[in-house]
Amino acid sequence: MQQKVLRTLEFDKIREQLLEHVSSSLGYEKVQRFAPSSDYEEVIKLQNETDEAVNVLRLKGNVPLGGIFDIRPHLKRAAIGGMLRPQELMQIASTVHASRQIKKFIQELAEETDLPILISYTEEIIVLAELEEKIRHAIDDGGEVLDSASDALRTLRQQLRSRERRVREKLESMIRSSSAQKMLSDAIITIRNDRFVIPVKQEYRGHYGGIIHDQSSSGQTLFMEPQSVVQLNNELQEIRVKEQQEIERILIELSLLVGEYENDLLTIVHIMAELDFLFAKARYGKKIKGSKPAVNDKGIIKLFQARHPLIPIDEVVANTITLGEEYTTIVITGPNTGGKTVTLKTLGLCTVMAQAGLQIPALDGSEIAVFDAVYADIGDEQSIEQSLSTFSSHMVNIVDILERVDFNSLVLFDELGAGTDPQEGAALAISILDEVYRRGARVIATTHYPELKAYGYNRPGVINASVEFNVETLSPTYKLLLGVPGRSNAFEISKRLGLKDSVIEMAKSYISADSNQVENMIASLEKSRRLAEQEAEEAHELLKDAEKLHKDLQKQMVTYYEKKEELVEKAKEEASQIVEKAREEAEGVIRDLRKLRLEKSAAVKEHELIDARKRLAEAEPEKSPVKIGKKSKTTKHTFQPGDEVMVHSFGQKGHLLESTGKNEWQVQIGILKMKVHERDMEYIETPKQKEVKPIVMVKGRDTSVGLELDLRGERYDAALIRVEKYIDDALLANYPRVSIIHGKGTGALMRGVQEYLKNHRSVKKIRFGEAGEGGTGVTIVEFK
Structure with a gap:
């Protein structure tokens, strides 16, 4: 792809906007170098990578990518035996820690959703917890070597603090003496050339003796190290030299250890750069409300x-x-x-x-x-x-x-x-x-x-x-x-701006007949286009309504059969319990008869048999007077519009709307209308008024409320307004469950919809759709 073309299309400005979303200098470097690919397979891979990163941001909002540094120069020096500074070692430890955190984050998230590409990246990250621990054990976050870095360093620093305390005590006794106010410029202890000194007035320099390390700009104050503390300061300096030598030994040891892990650390740098770049692309896609093509x-x-x-x-x-x-x-x-x-x-x-x-x-x-x-x-x-x-x-x-x-x-x-x-x-x-x-x-x-x-x-x-x-x-x-x-449009614009009709007509006369024909043809095309667009929009709305009704019917049928099976199983269980109870009662009667026969030598009186027969009759299960699925043996009824009937094949009550001929009727069952044969119906009653009872329906835009709401393509605020109205309508229609289609996209619409639903007093539970219901692009809502 030519760089000139990319500049012409302003792709460099896309890069600049993308730089705002990186988390490290590694990602910054990747963004500056990245360019379009012309390899088909590579483009598919790049799109899938970005899509996975977008899904992670949608589910978690952010990713732990802080604390990443470009440690490649440090690794190069460590590999050739150079000594790294404490700050450089801390950058290495921080980068190792960040790689460990992102690896754990992606692996835990992969248990909830499919992230094959991100998992393949994190699998390459080698966990160097031991190296990180050794560096952090020796160096704090500010880049200072800790006392705990070695036993020798701890001992030297204890000695250093002890000597410093002795020097301070000696000098404090001097500045607190009665003559100090006269001979000292100020009663303080300060440091010059890493040695403790006191500010002595010029005229009293001979009183304290010792070494002059500095003087004030006026020359009236000398910063002197009194003779009495020279030896103590010398001891302090010796300990400081040993301390510095021990620090250098620790840093060299850690640097050599880093050099041993050079290849693993370079791999970490490469993977962290890729991940930072991927999530920068995902954040940019979210910003522009982009989608995966x-x-x-x-x-x-x-x-x-x-x-x-x-x-x-x-x-x-x-x-x-x-x-x-x-x-x-x-x-x-x-x-x-x-x-x-x-x-x-x-x-x-x-x-x-x-x-x-x-x-x-x-x-x-x-x-x-x-x-x-x-x-x-x-x-x-x-x-x-x-x-x-x-x-x-x-x-x-x-x-x-x-x-x-x-x-x-x-x-x-x-x-x-x-x-x-x-x-x-x-x-x-x-x-x-x-x-x-x-x-x-x-x-x-x-x-x-x-x-x-x-x-x-x-x-x-x-x-x-x-x-x-x-x-x-x-x-x-x-x-x-x-x-x-x-x-x-020159003539129309000129006319609206006030140019005289005579001038416009004269101008038109200069236009050739062919040009006029072309302009008239274009005007006709525009008119036809607008009419076609209007008709297409109306047809599209009708198609959407038909598809919704079809889907609603399918869902109603599925719900019906699920409920039917559940009721049949429940009825079987209840019948089994009744029969078992009757059997137990019958067994009890038989035992009592046998007992009577044995006790009274078969001389059982009539009233005792009557009592036993009565108990058997009471044990017999009651029979329901109505059997669903069979026609009542009453006098045949002449069906009329408005009659309330039982539709046996569905086990639901409905109202007759109109006859469709050949003993068939259009029946309203809930929100559904269907044709049913008379032999599949049983008359229940005729309302007092001959009009069909109104079915509880909530009207939307010229159509009944469906079992799903499609928000794809909607702006965020408008979508939430539609959700609020739709939930109210669904509750009025007494729906137990509905589906809201928000798509995947950037995830902002999904989060807004789910946040609203979580706070709605009538919502019992929400969940993402199953694989056959639309997956994470759909939220299923169950009402209380």
């Missing part, structure tokens, strides 16, 4: 509601761009400042971002092709250094592109053929597009030339497009319109 090697691009990542989310206009299936070339026509160049850069930038392993600012389900190269001729390319005009500079770029382009290339032309005679420029533009199209490349070109408006109609695989302009507000909407060439 599907990747193909067939030149197919499908971007749903794609946004330019460098334009603030609250300002950017999202567009759907498709390329590579029905058509391989898009020609965007229309006036300046309409958003044509932004559309080019959005497509190009999303492509290189995806090939670099970044998530793209588009909806879930978007798809990106992996190209061997992306070529772009965008912006004012005038070159002062080479004395080239804008047109000449553009042509230099285009010549270079035509020498390199092939079937696996993406080419972006901005204002193709501009900067020269319009007629010649249009002819060149058509010729260049034909050449690139012939080579099989994917192309998007923008142009002002009206001659190119007919280009898409004359060639298969080419489609016109434009960026919508609102004549009423005299401003562009930045919405891409595929299949509709752009209009100049």
Whole structure:
């Protein structure tokens, strides 16, 4: 991928934004070096890596990546026998500790979710707990060597503290004497050249004797080491030298130990750099509300509601761009400042971002092709250094592109053929597009030339497009319109700005008949497009409602059969208990009869037999007067709309709506409507009023409340408002359980929805969906 193209598409600004999310200098270095890949398998791996990191952030919010340092220079010195400073050793211990923490973090999380790539990284991390412990045993967090580093160092420091105490006591006795106030500039003990001294006035220097180490700027105060403490200071210096020698011995020993683990530590540095880079990409994807695109090697691009990542989310206009299936070339026509160049850069930038392993600012389900190269001729390319005009500079770029382009290339032309005679420029533009199209490349070109408006109609695989302009507000909407060439709108704009009709009519007379026909055709296309969009939206809503009803029916059936099996099992168990109780009672009666026969020699009286028979009759289980699944043996009823009936095949009560002929009726059972034959129904009663009893239903937008709510593509605040209303409606409909589809994405919507549900007084339990229910993209809600 050419660096010039990456700069043109502003990929360097993506790098700058990514740098804000790294945790160490190692990650910083990786971000500065990273670039798009043209290898299909590698791009898939890069996307999967980022997706796993995004899942970790979604589940945990953050990862323990603090305390990582670039210790490679330290390792190099240690490997050749050099002595490392205490701070360098602490950086090594800190990096080892960080690697151990992230390894533990990923392994524990992998028990909850599938993280094969991250696990493969952490498995390479060697746990060097012993090395970390030895360094921390010898050096504190501030980089100071501890007394516990060795027994010899502990002894020397005890001696040092003892000698210092003796020197201080000696000097304090001097400064507290009666003459000290007169002879000393101040009653304090200070240090010069690592030796304890006192500030003596110049005129009394001979009173104390000893060594002068320093004097004040005025020369009136001398910092003297009195003769009486010279020997004690000498002993202190000897101990300090021994202390320093012992510290150097400890540091050399630790440095040699670090050198022995050089390869393991280099592996840790490499893995920590990769992990820091991965989670930086994941944090950036979360920031731009990105999604993982599907990747193909067939030149197919499908971007749903794609946004330019460098334009603030609250300002950017999202567009759907498709390329590579029905058509391989898009020609965007229309006036300046309409958003044509932004559309080019959005497509190009999303492509290189995806090939670099970044998530793209588009909806879930978007798809990106992996190209061997992306070529772009965008912006004012005038070159002062080479004395080239804008047109000449553009042509230099285009010549270079035509020498390199092939079937696996993406080419972006901005204002193709501009900067020269319009007629010649249009002819060149058509010729260049034909050449690139012939080579099989994917192309998007923008142009002002009206001659190119007919280009898409004359060639298969080419489609016109434009960026919508609102004549009423005299401003562009930045919405891409595929299949509709752009209009100049000059006459409409001029009229709204107050230009006289006579002037406009005269201008129109100068326009050729062919141009007028083209403009009228475009206007007709725009009208047809708006009508088609409206009808498509209505059809889409109807399809969504039908799909929801279908899903609701399926779920109701599943719930019914689950409940039916549960009730059958419960009935069997209760029947078994009743029969067992009856059997025990019968056995008791038989025992009593036998006992009577033995005691009274079979002379059992009639009333005793009657009592026994009565006990047997009481032991017999009661029979239910109604048997579900069979028709009542009452007089046959003539069914009428509004009748309440029992539908035997479902074991549910319903109301008759209307006859569908041939002894069939449409029956309302709960929220479901279905056709049922009369032989499968049993009449219960007719309401006093002949109207059908209203079924408890909560109406949404012209449809019943379904068992699931789809929030994908919604903004965060709007989604939470929909969730709040939907939960209220579901409670009114007496649903025991519903599903909320929020998708995976960045995880912000999922967390917001689940936080709201956890605090709702009517919610009993929430959980993620099973594999067959949508996984972590769906939250199942159970009500109290």
